[in-house]
Amino acid sequence: MPRYDFRCRACGSTFEVSRPMASSDDPAVCPEGHADTVKLLTTVAMTGSASAPRPSGGCCGGGCCS
Template structure:
């Protein structure tokens, strides 16, 4: 069962919940009982056939903004 990371906006604590993928979008309460939480984007490591570690994450943003548009110098 996958684990999902959350952060509580009320107290600032981060926590993880293991839940089925079908419940990935369901609201989560923090362990202190607050309901105002946000799901965090997480990355995870894998091992490739060559035996070396690999990091899997979301693709980098493209276009627009300073980070994607190349306006930083």
């Protein structure tokens, strides 16, 4: 289940809420009980590299198709 970050405008605390994507825009109440919150934009940092696996042999990978 996705997690969304929120910040409370009343007390300034930042907190996470786990909920289905269909409910991602629903309001959230901060742990202190304040209702004036805003959903934060979160980013994902990815490191390393990935590539598609290279074919190894077989008709389409071995070059026998013409």
